[in-house]
Amino acid sequence: MLVYVDDIIVTGNDNALLNHTLEGLATRFSVKDHEELHYFLGVEAKRCSLGLHLNQRKYVLDLLGNTNMLGAKPVATPMATSPKLTLQSGTRLADPAEYRRIVGSLQYLAFTRPDISYAVNRLSQFMHQPSTDHWTAVKRVLRYLAVTLDHGILLTRGTNRCLHAYTDADWAGDSDDYVSTNGYIVYLGQHPISWSSKKQRSIARSSTEAEYRSVATTSIELNWICSLLKELGVSFTTPPVIYCDNIGATYLCANPIFHSRMKHVALDYHFIRNQVQSGQLCVVHVSTKNQLADAFTKSVSRAAFTSVSGCLYQLLY
Structure with missing residues (x-):
């Protein structure tokens, strides 16, 4: 309940x-x-032959109507790859109220739209001082939503009880403070059930450190999900798997000798190795082209957005 x-x-x-x-x-x-469930807190639930489809179509239409963007020119990606947004780009808006209101609305929309997670995360970083460039980026997200109204999460019957996640990090991707961005998406069988795009708390000295911290963040989420599912009576025959595209971070999770080279990383991240050694978690290397979390850490091109997120879009109805 x-x-x-x-x-x-x-x-x-x-x-x-x-x-x-x-x-x-x-x-x-x-x-x-x-x-029968059909609408809950702005989320529409529709039953179809394939299963239960969750989307926020009406929410998006209301948002587009309030911003006069219903007939806007469509785009294929929620954020442009260049130029990168910075705190200094553009001219500061005289009244940031509308910017803040729309970005706040987009944050709630990301509950069923993992494809806009990075864009929303990035735009939220300029709430205190938005500019004309930031406002243009907000309107691009709205233009993208106008042609993807029916996208959402499709939950089908008979999914396997395999818990796995893809995790990635964009090392020093923010040119303002050089802090890396974490991104992950967790699947229960073929269904995405949790995702995140969020900046790390401190600067990483290497890409391996940034990726290792991203794996740590993902493992914390997996631990919580496992605990929740256990309370619901859902058991697993195999340990959860985390897919990481950084070989150094993958070795670091299980190799104590290689681990000694990363002593400058905070100790609270090293619990990953203990989980791997005890068989509670498995960290596996995956090629960058198959890294589904890549679009959660940076703005990617149209081809990359379609290719990297191909599996995700198959699940978006």
Whole structure:
């Protein structure tokens, strides 16, 4: 049972228990007659022959209507590869209120749209001092949304219980402070269930260190997901797998000799190696062209956006 203020979702595999729960709620509280899930907190849930499709189409249409962007010229990617956005680029906006409002709306939209995660993360970094260039980048995201209204997450039946994640880092990608950006996406079977694009807390001295920190962040998320699924009675026969495209970071997770060369990395990141050695986690190298998390760390070209995120777009209805 998921409760948010006065909105409630009740689900389960036992119809008798489900009805008993609904009747119990009705005896204690004043509730409306229950109905099939179709809309919850701005997220539309549609049942189709393939499964359950979650999207925010109406939310996007309202956002585009409020910004007069319904008929805007379409683009294939949410963010341009060049020039890179910086704190100094463009002319400072006289009134940043609309910029902040729209970026805030995009943050909520990213709940069902992993393809805009990096763009939203990047634009959120200029909330305090947005410029004309930043505003142009916001409008590009809206132009991208105008042609991808129906994109969302498709949950199908019979998925395997394999938990795996792709993780990546853009080393010193921010030209303002040279802090790296983490990106990861976690799958349960073929379904994306968690994703993130976020800057690291400190500057990394090497790409291996940046990637290693990204693996650490991903492993923390995997630990939480495993704990949650365990409470729900979902068990796994194999340990979760993290795919990383940096060979040095992959070796560092399991090789204590190579590990000694990275003593300057904070100790709290080294718990990854303990998990790998105990069999609770597996870190595997993957080629850069197959790294699905690449688009969560940087702005990529149209071809790369389509290629790297190919698997993701197959899951976007």
